[in-house]
Amino acid sequence: MSDYSSIVSVGDHSEWLANRPGAWLRTYVRQVAIADFSAAMVAALAATEVRFGAHPNNRYVMLSLALPLLWLIAVRVFGGYERRFIGGGSDEFRRILNAGLSLTAALALISYAVNNELSRVYLVVSMPAVVGLDLLVRYVLRKRLHRRRAHGECMSTVVAVGHEPAVRQLISELRRESHHGLLVVAACLAGEFNDSELAGVPVVGDIDDAASVVRNIRAGTVAVLSCPEMDGMKLRTLAWELEKTGTDLCVAPALLDVAGPRTTIRATAGLTLLHVDHPQLSGPRQAVKDLFDRCAAALGLLVLSPLMLVIAVVIRISDGGPALFTQTRVGKGGRPFKIYKFRTMVVDAEARLAAMREKNESDGVLFKIRRDPRVTGIGARLRKWSLDELPQLINVLRGEMSLVGPRPALPEEAARYAAHVRRRLVVKPGLTGMWQVNGRSELSWDETVRLDLRYVENWSFALDLQILWKTFSVIFRGAGAY
Numbered sequence: 001m002s003d004y005s006s007i008v009s010v011g012d013h014s015e016w017l018a019n020r021p022g023a024w025l026r027t028y029v030r031q032v033a034i035a036d037f038s039a040a041m042v043a044a045l046a047a048t049e050v051r052f053g054a055h056p057n058n059r060y061v062m063l064s065l066a067l068p069l070l071w072l073i074a075v076r077v078f079g080g081y082e083r084r085f086i087g088g089g090s091d092e093f094r095r096i097l098n099a100g101l102s103l104t105a106a107l108a109l110i111s112y113a114v115n116n117e118l119s120r121v122y123l124v125v126s127m128p129a130v131v132g133l134d135l136l137v138r139y140v141l142r143k144r145l146h147r148r149r150a151h152g153e154c155m156s157t158v159v160a161v162g163h164e165p166a167v168r169q170l171i172s173e174l175r176r177e178s179h180h181g182l183l184v185v186a187a188c189l190a191g192e193f194n195d196s197e198l199a200g201v202p203v204v205g206d207i208d209d210a211a212s213v214v215r216n217i218r219a220g221t222v223a224v225l226s227c228p229e230m231d232g233m234k235l236r237t238l239a240w241e242l243e244k245t246g247t248d249l250c251v252a253p254a255l256l257d258v259a260g261p262r263t264t265i266r267a268t269a270g271l272t273l274l275h276v277d278h279p280q281l282s283g284p285r286q287a288v289k290d291l292f293d294r295c296a297a298a299l300g301l302l303v304l305s306p307l308m309l310v311i312a313v314v315i316r317i318s319d320g321g322p323a324l325f326t327q328t329r330v331g332k333g334g335r336p337f338k339i340y341k342f343r344t345m346v347v348d349a350e351a352r353l354a355a356m357r358e359k360n361e362s363d364g365v366l367f368k369i370r371r372d373p374r375v376t377g378i379g380a381r382l383r384k385w386s387l388d389e390l391p392q393l394i395n396v397l398r399g400e401m402s403l404v405g406p407r408p409a410l411p412e413e414a415a416r417y418a419a420h421v422r423r424r425l426v427v428k429p430g431l432t433g434m435w436q437v438n439g440r441s442e443l444s445w446d447e448t449v450r451l452d453l454r455y456v457e458n459w460s461f462a463l464d465l466q467i468l469w470k471t472f473s474v475i476f477r478g479a480g481a482y
Contacts, residue, residue: 024154029081032141036075039133040068047126051119060122071130074099074106084248087145088180090466093135100131146179155183156248157217161210162225163190164198166252170223171199177438182221186213190229207234211241221248279457281426289461293403297396308390311342311382318378321347324391329408332428337400339408340391344379345372386475392431404464405430406452424452427459437470 044064048056056064075081078099085091104127111118148154158174160167171184187203188210196203204213207230210222222242224230230238235251242249263274280286301308312323325343328336346352352374359369375383382388395401401408408429409417417424434451435443443451455463 025083035137036134037068039137040071040130043126043129043133046129047122050125051122074103087142096134149178149181155181156220157185158182158221158223159186159213159219160184160223161188161207162227164193166225168199171201190227210238214247223250225252293396297393300393330411330414331400334425340394342388344382344388345374349374402428402430404467405433407435421449427456432471437467437474
């Protein structure tokens, strides 16, 4: 075990241990509030100009001056300034939408109640503009915050409590996804562990030492991972101690990547139980997903056909080989299908595969080489921008694939799947997916499986849209592809 003084010398993060994250967080919340106010002011002035031109009604001038304050109040009421939602996740944006809908309804009801109806043009222009502008400025502020976090700024220090494998995984994930703003600086482990460090993080005690560790290093958050030793009484005692210091407490349930919408709290026989709904893998929602996929694929093929034609011609000219590459992959339910891609390797790449097996750099069933000599010059560029995958829109249009889903597997890969990994096959494979927006080829096999299973267990149409949005950013950067 390590003492507290050793924490100060870990990496380049010692400055965070001297101060709680309140300073930067308060500054960021003030910036967000100013942005909210400014967005509402611009929207109000725009609505007044559209409705009245250069000669506005005095009543609407007063309303336009009051609207920014009303907007700040509405956002505050709906939790838009709660720090656990600021800077990450979709909850922040959802609260802005809820505030906009509620304020619109409130203004309409009040005007009707006092028999002084508001101009419909004013409402139709101002409220959507307020919501749209506010979402935009908050998105810009969030991206700036994420860039600062990528450089180690604006982080909240975390003490991780649990067993060694779970704590190690948490450290790895938070390092890879720094935009969450959490940095593990100390670990309190259950069970036997003789080393003083775990993945570069000092081990400063066992689960009973968590409260004293927080007091000594002034951590902002305690993350309690799945740990049978941390029973109800110990967890309550820890929560009471953290309450005195204002430290956040996060508890991970003993569930595999189950998202919030599938869980509800149920009080049964004096116990608090976590009810887990089954994932929506069939029914009307999947029908909507399939319709959206096919329509989007058809539109994509229509719009991108000139680009695809140019790519095909360039590949043909480069070495005289075929432009398209077809390969058998495993789809939903284990059914095989032919996948279409632009050829990025030499013509005899498949025949040369057996001789290169010993050079495999993957730690799982996948075969990956960072600098594969079979990849052509034009193929490397196509892979970097994922342009080689455009013909898979044909597979989506035919219903063999989805726009978003797990990575399509080769038959020999699927044959080596463990029982839990075969869960990936209960949905259609995707043109993109959580693996695409969280590291692409840089991911280990275990990480790829975990992300695919998380998608299967937590699928929603909103999640699909979120992944599609992130895919464009990942492709634009060209990171993680080889």
